[in-house]
Amino acid sequence: MKRTIVLAATLACIGAGSLAAPAAPKSASANASASAVAAAPWQRQAYVIPHQKFVLQNGLTLIVHTDHSVPVVGVNLWYHVGSRNEKRGKTGFAHLFEHFFFNGSENYPHGFREAMDDLGANNRNGTTNTDRTNFFEDVPVSALERTLYLEADRMGFLGNYISKDMLERERGVVQNEKRQGENQPYGRVHLEKSARMYPYSHPYSWPVIGSMEDLAAASLDDIREWYRTYYGPNNAVISLAGDITPERALELVRKYFESIPPGPPLPRTEAWIPQLERNVRDEMDDHVPQVRIYRSWHAPGWRDSGMVELGMVTDVLANTKSARLNRRLIDEKRLATAVSAGVDASELSSTFDIVVTVRAGVDPALAEKELDAVLAELLDEGPTAAEVARVKASTLASFARSIERLGGFGGRSDVLAESMTYGGAPDAYLQQLDTLSAARPATLKATAAQWLRAPHYTMTVKPFAKVSAAAATLDRKVLPALGEAPDVKFPAMQKATLSNGLQVILLERHSAPIVNVAVAIDAGTAADTPGKAGLASLTLELLNKGTRSGNRTRDAYQISDAFESLGARLFTGTGPDMSLVRLQATSAGLAPSLALLAEAVLAPSFPADEFALAKQRRLAQIAQEKAQPNALALRTLPAILYGTGSSYALPASGFDASVAGLSRDDLAAWHRAWFKPGSTTIVVTGDTTLAQVVPLLEAAFGKWQAGRAPAKSAVAAPAAATAGPAARRIYLIDKPDAQQSTILAGHLSLPPGQPEDLALEPVMQNFGGMATSRLNRNLRLDKHWSYGGTGRMTSVRGPRNFFTLIAVQSDKTRESLIEVDKEIRDIAGKRPIEGEEFTSIMRNMTSRLAGRFETINALESAALETVNLGLPEDYWANYAAGMRALDPPQLAGAAGKFIRPDDVVWLVVGDLRKIEPRIRELGWGEVTVLDNDGKPLR
Missing domain, CATH: 3.30.830.10 (Metalloenzyme, LuxS/M16 peptidase-like)
Incomplete structure (x- = not known):
């Protein structure tokens, strides 16, 4: 599956389509804004990413960009090899080899994912497309040397480490990845398109992931020869961006990479644009x-x-x-x-x-x-x-906005590596x-x-007619030491109050000429009722589709054009407890952008034509959710757990009947009831100060009439829904011909505000929050029955929902249920996190903090979580110290308190002809088959 670029706004700098293994212009202190550039003659210099380029003796290209804003370095390594370098009968090698790169290497046979989790890397992955394979990770500066050691070992010392067992394991994982992509609605389109648009001999005519037959036939000799040919330093670019000087970067890269011999010279076609003879x-x-x-x-x-x-x-x-x-x-x-x-x-x-x-x-x-x-x-x-x-x-x-980031897709290191x-x-x-x-x-x-x-x-x-629900002497056996995790400073949460009682929170960050403004309304989907489910989210969706302020009106096109002309964006969203209107603006265009934001927030007109269109789109969205296995499971389970009397049971998008029955008056009434300055907080992050932004906010929102929204008792709160179903249950939903089964297991847990909340975070991260979590190690890395899954605790004000979600190959559904149950019981107390596992997960949790708040979007999210959950004002300032102080008994206590294996309810979406009899054999309690609306069929 290729990652298709659908917006020209990101240019080609973010890269061509990719298949995964989910900076400031001018300088870190630049203050030229995108809107100013758009309005004035082209100011090229404002978009220059300062860098130095070096070429080692073995042909490796090193690019270094320095920015000391945060103690993080974005590491981005591009190999100029993709599926275009394959030939028919031996396809899928480039992507398969991307997977091999995560399995460890000759001098570090412990796995790259594990190493990255251990040192606290963020924003990391490996991807393959038609033309290149890249690996990237944002690491705390204290872990940079070890990261470069590991990348060098993958480059120079992987071939002899590849074994038959590794080949079999990763072949199974890739085959499940292929199944997962093709199991999605419209998931087979790209395969057909490539085969039809390109001539048989063109290297873009086969899929990046390869064919099942070629993957099954790949031999160990084939794989090793591929590695020797394409992964030499002369076919690679390493780009480092962040808290590193060019001198230090060159020193480290020479130390670990320069003794790696180059690969053979590679002929390279520069262009091959086919032409269709007819439509x-x-x-x-x-x-x-x-x-x-x-x-x-x-x-x-x-x-x-x-x-x-x-x-x-x-x-x-x-x-x-x-x-x-x-x-x-x-x-x-x-x-x-x-x-x-x-x-x-x-x-x-x-x-x-x-x-x-x-x-x-x-x-x-x-x-x-x-x-x-x-x-x-x-x-x-x-x-x-x-x-x-x-x-x-x-x-x-x-x-x-893209180059605000140091690493990852579209970050500064990525732009430089791709350009090279x-x-x-x-x-x-x-x-x-x-x-x-x-x-x-x-x-x-x-x-x-x-x-x-x-x-x-x-x-x-x-x-279908019926839609179913170093130097040559370097001792590479010596692993470089990790430095102490760098200190993390969270910006002060500065506060102000406007004349009408509207609360303002500011987190300053001046690394890029951009500002985010989030208007947080203290009401979300929990303010809906079953008969009007979807009302909150539909109201928010229509805020920017038409306004009426005094004698001035704007339609949706005028609003859209006004924001675009300022280089600004407006987003709306609705969570269970809070609704958001989010502005992304440039510093220079902040004042007019705020005026537009206020107009959308305060004076929506909910035009009749836009409302009718929105209802049609929403009904289509609900149909799409019911067709997608993961989305179907996630919209179904809350009603089972919370019960139909709870507003937390309602899907954000609503039901067919509830959406069909909504009127424009319903939207206007919801807006009048809940949009009150006394129940609203504005969170500002980015390139501004309190002295600058408060007058602008007063000008934009000061005329909003003072008042507060209704007390929360006015809605169907889920406070009484604190216990799960009386007996263990399994629910099944049929998806005919599905290649995979989606397993969703969950139960209600305690609301936030518990003393053990902080300790729960590393527990959930270790259980299902990363590539090397227990869940993924079992079902993806060890058994290769799945491409991967997740385990989380939802973030709501009422009783939270512990859940595990994973898609597995159909013929391993029963076995996977057993393994997921085992992992839940283990994390709940049977196998507590201790010893080296505890050391590793805590190193992950503390080291990754260096990059967690790199962007203003991340700062904004943290501030909004503070508002939503009522966290102490100094919560994030003290977060790192609190995390470092945790010990194994605290993690065990949190796991035992929040996770209750015997209360778990199971929901499986798959081809029931294949999986239902064996699931019933488990004897795990009553089995109920539901339709796509969550209603019992039998």
Whole structure:
């Protein structure tokens, strides 16, 4: 499965499609804003990521970017090898080898995941696409040397460590990953698209993950030869960004990498753009709730300026409220519930993709006809100057937000590594920004005509008739020591109160010219009732779809355009206890952005046409949730645990009947009841001060009439729902032909505010919160029955829900249930966390704190959690010290108090023809089969 870029706003700098193993412009203190750049002549220097480049004797390229803002270094290692380097009959090697890289190496045979968890790495993964394999992790500066040692050992000393057992284990994991991707609704589309759009001999014509047959046939000799050929230092770039100097970086990289011999020279095709001789059409039946149309054209590759220009065209066509396809197909013609477009950028060639999800009951031919009409208008007339300006402003603002991060997809280390790998220079991304800045309506019209008047590929996916629910002498056996985890300083939570009683919290961070503003309303989905489930979330969704303030009105398109022109974004969301309206703005554009935010919060008009469309989209969303196994399980279990009398039992999206019965008056009444300044907190994070922002907030929100929302007793609170079902139960939901079974196990636990809450965090992290958790070690790494799962405790004000969610191959459903039950019982007390396991998980919890609050989004989330759960004001300031002070008995006490194995309720979604008889053999209590609405069938 490729990670498709659907927004041109992130450019190609975030990378081509990837398959996973879920900086400040100019400098850390730069203050040029994206909106200022958009309004003024192109200020290229504002987007330069300062760096130094070195090339070692063995050909390894090192790029170093220094930023001392946080004690973290983003490590990003790119190998210029992907599925394009394979050949038919031996596909899937690049991705399979990505998995091998996590299994340990000759001098450190203990596993890379375990090592990263042990040293507290954040934001880490490995991914493979058609053209490259990358590995990245954000590590505390105290662990950088060990990380580089481990990366070097993977590069130079992995081949002889690969064993037949490792091959068999990872082959099983990859096969489950392939099943998991194809088991999702619309999950097989990309496989068909690649095979049909590219000629048989083209290296993009087979899937990155490979075929089941090729994976099964791969031999140990094949794998070792692949490693020797493609993973040498001369075919790699290592990019380090963060709290490191170029001198120290070069010293460490030379120490561990320079003695690794280079691999063979590799011939490399630079471009291969196929051409379709005619339009190609396919149809597919799948277990999906709605018809979906996929339309694709061939496009130029990463280096070509036309790829960037086509990315801008996708944002003219789709992805925002006022984009042409969104407006025509969703709002005006009401033919679709969702539209997206993007350039899936790759090195040899790319594809220009449009996806339309057709509204239920609509003839897909009508939607496709309208798509063709909109596209023809754009090709004939070109985009307007206003459209091009909006795309530029939003793209530059998105890029600024992306490079706030040091590592991960789109972070500074990633941008530099990708530019070096694909563009031949660390700053090649600037050429793409140059192209963006220079683009004019005529330019985009010409580029669109060149590529989009060519033959195209169309796939229509239809529901089945019945939809189912160092130096050469370096001793590499010596593991570098880890330094003490760096101290973590959480910004002070500065407070103010506006004249109407509105509370303000500010967390300053001046590393990038961006500001977040979150308006937190003290009511969420728990304010809904069963008959009006979905009301809270639908109200929030429509806040920015129309406003009426005095004599001025704005429709959804005007609101969307106003935010885009400022390089700002508005998001809304609803949790169980709190609703959020979140603004992402630039520093320079903060004042006008706040005015728009206030207009959306205080004066929504809930237009009748937008309300009707929103209801249609919501009903389509509910259908999608019922079609997706994990989402179906997650929307079903709360009602079983909390009981139908609890508002915590209601899915945020609502039910078909409840949504269908909602009126505009319901939304307006909900808004009037709960949107009160005395029950609202505004959280500001980023590049501003209290002295600067309070007057701006007063100007924007000061006229909001003082008052408080109703007391929480006015809603159906779940306080009485503190115990699980009286007897152990298993619930089953049928998903015919499913390749995997989704297992969801859970029970109600205690509300927050317990003395053991802090100790519970490492318990849950060790149980199911990371790649090497007990749950994943058992079912993914040891037994390879699953691609992975999670175990969590929900974060609500009332009784929390302990749950475990994992998808497993169908023929191992019964066995997996037994193993999950074992892991729950073990963590609850049978096998407490102690000894080396305790040392490792606590090192993970304390060391990863260095990167936990790297971004203003993370600071915002922490502040909002403080508001939502009523945490002490100094909670986060004292968090690190409190975590370091925990001991094994405290973890054992927390696990025993919060996790009760005998109260667990089991919910399994899968093909009941295959799995039901063996599940019943377990004898775990009453077995009930539910429909997709959670109602008993038998």
